Amino acid sequence: MESKSEWEPRIVGLLCKWCSYAGADLAGxxxxxxxxxxxxxxxxxxxxVDPLLILKVLRLGFDGVLISGCxxxxxxxxxxxxxxxxxxxLTKKFLEYMGVSEGRIQASxxxxxxxxxxxxxVTDVTKGLKEIGPxxxxxxxxx
Amino acid sequence: xxxxxxxxASKLLEEGKVDYxxxxxxxxxxxxxxxxxxxxxxxxxxxxxNPFIVNNLAKFLTEVLxxxxxVAKGCDSRSIVSLIQDNQVVRxxxxxxxxxxxxxxxxxxxxxxxxxxxxxxxxxALQGEKVAVIVGGEKTELPxxxxxxDNCLGCEFPTPQEYDIxxxxxxxxxxxxxxxxxxxxxxxxMTPERRWEFWKYQFSRxxxxxxxxxxxxxxxxxxxxxxxxxPQWVLPVSKWQDNLIFQVIRNIHVAGRCTDCGxxxxxxxxxxxxxxxxxxxxxxxxxxxHYEAGTDKNAPPLMTAYEYEETKDLIR
Numbered sequence: 409m410e411s412k413s414e415w416e417p418r419i420v421g422l423l424c425k426w427c428s429y430a431g432a433d434l435a436g437x438x439x440x441x442x443x444x445x446x447x448x449x450x451x452x453x454x455x456x457v458d459p460l461l462i463l464k465v466l467r468l469g470f471d472g473v474l475i476s477g478c479x480x481x482x483x484x485x486x487x488x489x490x491x492x493x494x495x496x497x498l499t500k501k502f503l504e505y506m507g508v509s510e511g512r513i514q515a516s517x518x519x520x521x522x523x524x525x526x527x528x529x530v531t532d533v534t535k536g537l538k539e540i541g542p543x544x545x546x547x548x549x550x551x
Numbered sequence: 552x553x554x555x556x557x558x559x560a561s562k563l564l565e566e567g568k569v570d571y572x573x574x575x576x577x578x579x580x581x582x583x584x585x586x587x588x589x590x591x592x593x594x595x596x597x598x599x600x601n602p603f604i605v606n607n608l609a610k611f612l613t614e615v616l617x618x619x620x621x622v623a624k625g626c627d628s629r630s631i632v633s634l635i636q637d638n639q640v641v642r643x644x645x646x647x648x649x650x651x652x653x654x655x656x657x658x659x660x661x662x663x664x665x666x667x668x669x670x671x672x673x674x675x676a677l678q679g680e681k682v683a684v685i686v687g688g689e690k691t692e693l694p695x696x697x698x699x700x701d702n703c704l705g706c707e708f709p710t711p712q713e714y715d716i717x718x719x720x721x722x723x724x725x726x727x728x729x730x731x732x733x734x735x736x737x738x739x740x741m742t743p744e745r746r747w748e749f750w751k752y753q754f755s756r757x758x759x760x761x762x763x764x765x766x767x768x769x770x771x772x773x774x775x776x777x778x779x780x781x782p783q784w785v786l787p788v789s790k791w792q793d794n795l796i797f798q799v800i801r802n803i804h805v806a807g808r809c810t811d812c813g814x815x816x817x818x819x820x821x822x823x824x825x826x827x828x829x830x831x832x833x834x835x836x837x838x839x840x841h842y843e844a845g846t847d848k849n850a851p852p853l854m855t856a857y858e859y860e861e862t863k864d865l866i867r
Contacts, residue, residue: 459799459800459803460776460784460796460800463796463799463800464784464796467792467796480859481859487857490857491854491855491857493857493861493862493866494840494853494854494857494861494862495803495854496865496866497839497861497862497865497866498803498806498832498835498836498839499803500865501835501839501865502799502802502803502831502832502835503799504743505738505739505746505831505835506746506747506750506795506799506828507743507744507745507746507747507748507749507750508743508747509743514867515865515866515867516866516867517866517867529867532867545747546792
């Protein structure tokens with residue numbers, strides 16, 4: 409069993425390929441420092457993020473999910489992020505009611521030019537998850 | 552009321568306005584009813600209206616082909632409106648026979664309160680605030696609040712919102728919105744860990760019969776994600792983790808369609824308190840998006856609409 413000080417949260421980042429993914433790229437090319445806890449997956453639009461993906465990530469034992477897309481009004485597909493917003497908001501609130509800590513599901517709007525913001529968001533999310541602790545939600549008893 | 556309903560129904564069939572009548576007929580057990588789908592005029596005579604017409608018949612609208620005359624209580628009419636919004640039902644093909652409803656009696660609650668089996672009970676009559684139960688010639692009065700289904704207690708629309716023919720007089724809503732929310736409020740007062748433990752226990756009892764999905768008028772997908780094998784989202788064996796995910800996703804899928812009619816909880820063979828979930832989802836949709844399912848047939852479905860300024864605080 410790892411001790412809490414050594415434990416590092418594992419986060420899945422679902423990033424829109426038109427903005428946040430490029431934003432993350434910019435954070436890298438401009439040598440911004442941010443925690444290496446986030447595993448990035450590219451999605452065609454934040455509207456692609458099915459609530460099932462969020463639950464699957466938690467089911468697999470990852471400690472948090474970060475969904476990031478274009479700012480409202482900037483969606484490559486016009487309305488994808490608006491729809492994503494309703495879906496994510498409902499999923500987040502509903503899971504909180506069921507007992508999932510607030511910080512496990514996070515969403516942000518990061519444009520392709522906001523490398524700084526991306527680094528900041530990842531730092532914040534990682535810090536928050538360190539306080540919440542490991543994800544034992546779907547673990548079998550005694551594990 | 553029953554006579555009027557039978558008359559209207561046979562008139563509809565006679566005039567050729569509908570191909571089928573969907574309504575309620577007496578069930579095989581005492582104090583129960585069963586859905587009746589018929590195109591025979593003779594069978595229309597067995598249509599009934601009583602406080603035991605529990606099923607939400609809107610489910611059949613997506614399954615019966617042709618023009619349908621459907622008997623609808625307040626809650627059913629909202630499910631029908633929600634199906635119209637989703638283009639699952641063409642309004643012109645449906646004749647809604649509205650039946651104002653003053654609450655449905657849960658026979659299991661009555662059995663428990665009088666301590667008798669339903670076969671030993673002679674008669675049950677709903678009389679406003681009291682329910683008169685006659686057992687072996689003796690009359691017992693029970694408070695109505697104790698024997699109605701939980702979802703009837705907080706009912707805001709006892710009279711159908713959308714109808715072509717209304718049988719009887721409209722009923723005023725006398726119900727308090729807070730009623731029937733006790734379980735949800737109790738859960739909200741717990742710590743997140745306790746809540747998760749609660750649901751973990753509940754879903755460990757789930758036997759994966761999926762009756763909740765089968766009975767739900769809002770669950771009209773031809774192929775459900777739980778039956779998908781590539782990718783396989785949930786395992787085909789009963790694990791509480793997968794049962795929980797199934798129910799969470801089902802609730803999210805029906806958000807904005809679910810009218811909190813309580814059918815899922817009623818049919819659950821292991822009595823999982825599913826309405827504590829649907830009620831919460833209904834409340835969230837209302838609070839966050841000011842959207843009430845099944846009240847406006849011209850409104851766009853919840854998940855296809857958006858507003859520029861909403862839920863800003865949830866996203867960085």
